[in-house]
Amino acid sequence: xxxxxxxxxxxxxxxxxxxxxxxxxxxxxxxxxxxxxxxxxxxxxxxxxxxxxxxxxxxxxxxxxxxxxxxxxxxxxxxxxxxxxxxxxxxxxxxxxxxxxxxxxxxxxxxxxxxxxxxxxxxxxxxxxxxxxxxxxxxxxxxxxxxxxxxxxxxxxxx
Amino acid sequence: xxxxxxxxxxxxxxxxxxxxxxxxxxxxxxxxxxxxxxxxxxxxxxxxxxxxxxxxxxxxxxxxxxxxxxxxxxxxxxxxxxxxxxxxxxxxxxxxxxxxxxxxxxxxxxxxxxxxxxxxxxxxxxxxxxxxxxxxxxxxxxxxxxxxxxxxxxxxxxxxxxxxxxxxxxxxxxxxxxxxxxxxxxxxxxxxxxxxxxxxxxxxxxxxxxxxxxxxxxxxxxxxxxxxxxxxxxxxxxxxxxxxxxxxxxxxxxxxxxxxxxxxxxxxxxxxxxxxxxxxxxxxxxxxxxxxxxxxxxxxxxxxxxxxxxxxxxxxxxxxxxxxxxxxxxxxxxxxxxxxxxxxxxxxxxxxxxxxxxxxxxxxxxxxxxxxxxxxxxxxxxxxxxxxxxxxxxxxxxxxxxxxxxxxxxxxxxxxxxxxxxxxxxxxxxxxxxxxxxxxxxxxxxxxxxxxxxxxxxxxxxxxxxxxxxxxxxxxxxxxxxxxxxxxxxxxxxxxxxxxxxxxxxxxxxxxxxxxxxxxxxxxxxxxxxxxxxxxxxxxxxxxxxxxxxxxxxxxxxxxxxxxxxxxxxxxxxxxxxxxxxxxxxxxxxxxxxxxxxxxxxxxxxxxxxxxxxxxxxxxxxxxxxxxxxxxxxxxxxxxxxxxxxxxxxxxxxxxxxx
Numbered sequence: 057x058x059x060x061x062x063x064x065x066x067x068x069x070x071x072x073x074x075x076x077x078x079x080x081x082x083x084x085x086x087x088x089x090x091x092x093x094x095x096x097x098x099x100x101x102x103x104x105x106x107x108x109x110x111x112x113x114x115x116x117x118x119x120x121x122x123x124x125x126x127x128x129x130x131x132x133x134x135x136x137x138x139x140x141x142x143x144x145x146x147x148x149x150x151x152x153x154x155x156x157x158x159x160x161x162x163x164x165x166x167x168x169x170x171x172x173x174x175x176x177x178x179x180x181x182x183x184x185x186x187x188x189x190x191x192x193x194x195x196x197x198x199x200x201x202x203x204x205x206x207x208x209x210x211x212x213x214x215x
Numbered sequence: 216x217x218x219x220x221x222x223x224x225x226x227x228x229x230x231x232x233x234x235x236x237x238x239x240x241x242x243x244x245x246x247x248x249x250x251x252x253x254x255x256x257x258x259x260x261x262x263x264x265x266x267x268x269x270x271x272x273x274x275x276x277x278x279x280x281x282x283x284x285x286x287x288x289x290x291x292x293x294x295x296x297x298x299x300x301x302x303x304x305x306x307x308x309x310x311x312x313x314x315x316x317x318x319x320x321x322x323x324x325x326x327x328x329x330x331x332x333x334x335x336x337x338x339x340x341x342x343x344x345x346x347x348x349x350x351x352x353x354x355x356x357x358x359x360x361x362x363x364x365x366x367x368x369x370x371x372x373x374x375x376x377x378x379x380x381x382x383x384x385x386x387x388x389x390x391x392x393x394x395x396x397x398x399x400x401x402x403x404x405x406x407x408x409x410x411x412x413x414x415x416x417x418x419x420x421x422x423x424x425x426x427x428x429x430x431x432x433x434x435x436x437x438x439x440x441x442x443x444x445x446x447x448x449x450x451x452x453x454x455x456x457x458x459x460x461x462x463x464x465x466x467x468x469x470x471x472x473x474x475x476x477x478x479x480x481x482x483x484x485x486x487x488x489x490x491x492x493x494x495x496x497x498x499x500x501x502x503x504x505x506x507x508x509x510x511x512x513x514x515x516x517x518x519x520x521x522x523x524x525x526x527x528x529x530x531x532x533x534x535x536x537x538x539x540x541x542x543x544x545x546x547x548x549x550x551x552x553x554x555x556x557x558x559x560x561x562x563x564x565x566x567x568x569x570x571x572x573x574x575x576x577x578x579x580x581x582x583x584x585x586x587x588x589x590x591x592x593x594x595x596x597x598x599x600x601x602x603x604x605x606x607x608x609x610x611x612x613x614x615x616x617x618x619x620x621x622x623x624x625x626x627x628x629x630x631x632x633x634x635x636x637x638x639x640x641x642x643x644x645x646x647x648x649x650x651x652x653x654x655x656x657x658x659x660x661x662x663x664x665x666x667x668x669x670x671x672x673x674x675x676x677x678x679x680x681x682x683x684x685x686x687x688x689x690x691x692x693x694x695x696x697x698x699x700x701x702x703x704x705x706x707x708x709x710x711x712x713x714x715x716x717x718x719x720x721x722x723x724x725x726x727x728x729x730x731x732x733x734x735x736x737x738x739x740x741x742x743x744x745x746x747x748x749x750x751x752x753x754x755x756x757x758x759x760x761x762x763x764x765x766x767x768x769x770x771x772x773x774x775x776x777x778x779x780x781x782x783x784x785x786x787x788x789x790x791x792x793x794x795x796x797x798x799x800x801x802x803x804x805x806x807x808x809x810x811x812x813x814x815x816x817x818x819x820x821x822x823x824x825x826x827x828x829x830x831x832x833x834x835x836x837x838x839x840x841x842x843x844x845x846x847x848x849x850x851x852x853x854x855x856x857x858x859x860x861x862x863x864x865x866x867x868x869x870x871x872x873x874x
Binding site: 113 | 669779789793839840
């Protein structure tokens with residue numbers, strides 16, 4: 057077994073998928089800074105700001121879901137031992153990781169920025185918070201589509 | 216599922232009865248007063264009428280309203296009990312309301328007393344702060360035993376002050392003592408930044424000493440506020456601080472005793488807001504010497520109530536239908552089962568008075584989307600139980616009640632879809648059965664498990680989405696037909712129905728039922744041509760019409776992306792299911808036995824709480840989005856102003872009539 061085989065490629069795909077967390081980390085971080093500013097003015101808004109801060113966190117979770125699915129299908133998890141993949145099969149898994157890995161980063165960051173704006177909205181007009189949440193969630197659509205693309209590729213890879 | 220019919224009301228009555236009429240209208244709470252000040256721009260109106268002048272009542276109510284709220288805040292600040300998340304309203308007799316509007320001396324006394332106590336507390340806290348600063352200031356001088364005010368004898372001057380620690384003290388001391396002679400320099404104390412020194416020198420060399428000291432970075436300390444030695448002063452301050460603290464404690468205890476009046480204060484706050492609203496309402500009226508004039512909106516069905524009030528007060532009045540130019544306030548109304556979903560409509564914006572209220576139509580879809588996205592029967596049951604308990608235990612009103620009921624329905628739907636898809640906290644039953652009982656027992660899904668067959672759910676999602684969108688388009692057609700625009704309805708909706716259904720049947724129908732393929736092909740063609748030829752009918756010129764038609768046909772991409780948008784039902788449903796499974800897998804890694812059980816429980820609680828929180832929020836938001844963008848986008852005319860009658864809008868109390 058060489059160092060670089062189909063299984064390596066597949067695991068690389070899982071790693072790429074999980075990298076969607078970069079976008080979430082940045083997004084949640086941005087939102088967290090803004091949230092702290094809002095709470096400094098009014099500590100009662102902690103619950104509301106926490107919800108907005110959590111919104112850009114989903115990309116990381118989607119990425120993790122795909123990474124987990126890949127690990128499951130190639131038998132890394134589950135106790136049965138890894139399946140021997142050809143280079144081509146490994147490449148398919150690698151490609152399955154790409155949509156959520158790439159889109160997750162961009163969408164996480166920009167969802168974070170939308171969340172920052174929504175937090176400012178919440179600071180000034182708390183009763184309008186839900187609208188801020190909806191604006192923020194619009195960005196997530198593309199992460200969901202990428203999740204779907206990744207999941208469908210993963211699903212139809214034949215072992 | 217409708218927008219309530221409104222009528223406009225105009226009233227002329229005797230000025231002497233104005234207060235009574237307004238009070239009774241407020242009690243009925245069905246008339247929204249229209250501000251009449253615009254009429255004063257008209258010369259005829261301006262000559263004969265004017266607004267009611269300010270009589271101080273409005274400011275009085277407003278003032279005590281904010282004072283009451285301050286008092287409540289103070290009580291909350293000093294109360295050790297946490298505020299409950301939900302509160303039932305206090306029940307109050309109507310007679311008390313009317314009585315307190317006129318006279319609430321004892322309530323105001325309590326509020327004033329509380330505010331006064333708070334002022335005293337703030338004052339004391341300032342004082343303690345000041346004492347602590349003084350103590351810090353004097354502390355380094357504690358070993359200086361002389362009176363701080365004595366700074367000279369007959370022939371000598373004394374100096375107290377600080378030097379930066381960087382200054383070489385020994386050298387400075389040598390310099391001064393050697394070169395200038397009669398100087399005595401001593402260190403009193405030393406901290407990280409400063410050296411505190413005192414010195415005595417003969418008065419004749421004072422100037423020279425000061426020059427040397429200044430170069431060394433000396434700054435003099437004067438103690439204008441302290442008489443006697445630092446030690447005496449420190450003792451005094453210590454005693455004063457103790458007294459202040461004690462007094463502060465007593466004051467806070469006294470504030471805490473006001474907790475028993477919290478209800479009274481809440482009642483008074485609400486009464487002040489009722490009074491304020493009433494006075495605000497009077498601002499909207501016009502008056503002549505002997506009469507008042509008002510206009511307002513009311514639901515047609517409440518006419519008899521208002522008629523009765525106005526008759527009893529000998530008013531002249533007239534009802535009329537809204538005119539084309541009027542901005543009519545909007546109330547939407549549904550079958551009580553669908554009322555909670557009004558929240559979703561209101562959040563977007565109420566429909567225009569002449570528009571359409573789709574609440575009860577999308578309610579089923581909303582709950583369904585939420586259920587498919589959260590798709591875990593365990594989570595659904597928790598939502599149902601939690602909301603049921605809250606609804607049972609608290610007497611909720613308004614939006615809080617709507618929200619709880621909405622989540623109850625969503626929980627119900629989640630349980631339903633979760634059971635269909637076989638999600639019970641993910642696959643916890645399988646994991647437990649395998650780890651602890653070594654059995655392959657599993658809770659089989661009633662329908663199918665989307666993780667095993669996502670394509671099935673994807674197709675189902677898109678089909679439901681198409682139906683949802685078609686209903687939206689159907690409402691548009693209905694609205695156009697209602698206005699008599701049959702042709703528009705056929706062009707804007709009919710052809711699109713043909714095109715979309717035809718296209719789906721033509722492309723996909725072959726696999727299921729080959730017979731439909733041919734008719735579907737023709738439906739597609741008719742729909743396409745129809746749109747192409749009628750899409751530009753409002754444009755001018757042949758070229759404009761042609762371009763308009765092509766543009767309209769290009770909208771096919773819009774419909775396509777709208778339908779594909781429903782794929783999120785699958786994606787979010789999968790996300791919940793997979794994360795739940797991941798949690799269970801991780802929890803199951805520890806195997807069986809007691810320790811394995813405990814660790815599984817911890818991972819289970821933590822993981823599923825997190826998964827539930829994130830996905831419930833996601834399901835809520837994305838169900839809203841599917842209504843707002845994909846569904847409302849097809850037909851909704853928004854921008855209605857909510858009907859805001861003059862009424863008893865209370866936060867803490869519920870008024871009970873017992874006459």
